[in-house]
Amino acid sequence: MRSDFQHVLVNFEANxxxxxMNRPAVLNAFNALMIQEMTEIVEAAAQDESIRCIVLTGAGRAFGAGQDLSAFADKPxxxxxxxxxxxxxxxHRLVNSILQLPQPSIAAIHGVATGVSLNIALACDLRVAxxxxxxxxxxxxxxxVPDGGGAYFLTxxxxxxxxxxxxxxxxxxSGKEAERIGLVTSCVPLAGLEEAVRMLATRLAHGPTQTYGLIKKLFQQAQDKDLAAVLQLESKYQSMAIETADHREGVQAFMQKRPPKYSGK
Structure with a gap:
């Protein structure tokens, strides 16, 4: 994956x-290029088996201020x-690419997270504020009206x-209120945000990555189906999970009373 992006920084460490998002002067408000760059990165990450967790955050003092409205000022x-x-x-392409990632994803939210920036965070699997x-x-x-999937995720x-x-x-x-109503997974002091997200991402990156992907598919598809259909889906995905190396490792580790060492395969 290339790293010479204008409005997005990428860092790969320990899977x-x-x-x-790196437009701190405008609180990481989206313009067309930043949308394009983020989509390219997320779509490439989905194909990279060495990546076992994705964290999305914003540079400077905000997560993101939504759409940069100045981009429309001179349009007829x-x-x-x-x-x-x-x-x-x-x-929509960006939101779908985040939602369909085979790896778990975390949004690390600080400062302002408004409009479409918030809804892109909601496309992630977990959110730490x-x-x-x-x-x-x-x-x-x-x-x-809310866009970027806001109505879908919020409801x-x-x-x-x-x-x-x-x-x-x-x-x-506030972050605390968002935690109380279930909009975010947890709320932590600002000084501890980076460490809290790092610990959560490390935990997920050492987990059974393929199984995580199957869990995500199961839960996403279960939202608009009846019980009979969900039971069929669970049989389908369990049959796939049981064939993974990580399932075999998990069983062996349980029997041997040791922590599992998952490979993500």
Whole structure:
């Protein structure tokens, strides 16, 4: 994977790929190039078996301030429908690429996480927020509906009522409140965010990576199916998991009363 990106930093260490949105002067607000670069990185990571966990974060004092609205300031007010579809299509590709990663993913959230930046964090499997985090579905403040999958992720994480409340009122919530309602996995002091995320990513990177991927598929597909269909899916994915080297290692480690050493295969 190349590393000469203009608006994104990448760091690979101990099987963990850290992707850092890097436009700190504008609180990591998205422009077209940053969307493109992030999508390229995530899609490449999905094909790299050496990567066993992905962390997404932002440079400077924020996770991300959503879309950089200055990018639209000089565009003519014509053909809005086509322009909107093309613009959102780039976000949709990025969101889908994160959601479909075969490896577990973590969003490390500090400072502002608003609009589409928040919804991209929601596409990750786990979210760790700092106590200074300020999360908001801010779209209604400028007369827009949530995009980047916001309605999909919020309703599934919080239920329809709370999701609609966040979308309609567009209020900021703290990292602690986000933890309380289940929007993030945990909330930690800002000074401890990097270490908390590192420990969680290391734990996942040493786990049964292929099985994690199957668990993700099972849970994503189970959301809109009845019990009979979910039971069929679990049989399908369990049959695949039982053939992995990590399953065999897990059983052997259990029998030998030792910690397992998973290879991710």
């Amino acid at each position: 963990v790929l850290t992707i850092t 007010a014509t053909n809005h429908a086509q322009a909107t579809q093309e613009h959102l299509g780039a976000y 700092a106590e200074d985090a300020r999360l908001s579905e801010a779209f209604a403040r400028i007369g827009l 599934r994480l919080l239920g329809a009522g709370k999701a609609l409340e966040l979308a309609l009122l567009a209020d900021e919530i």
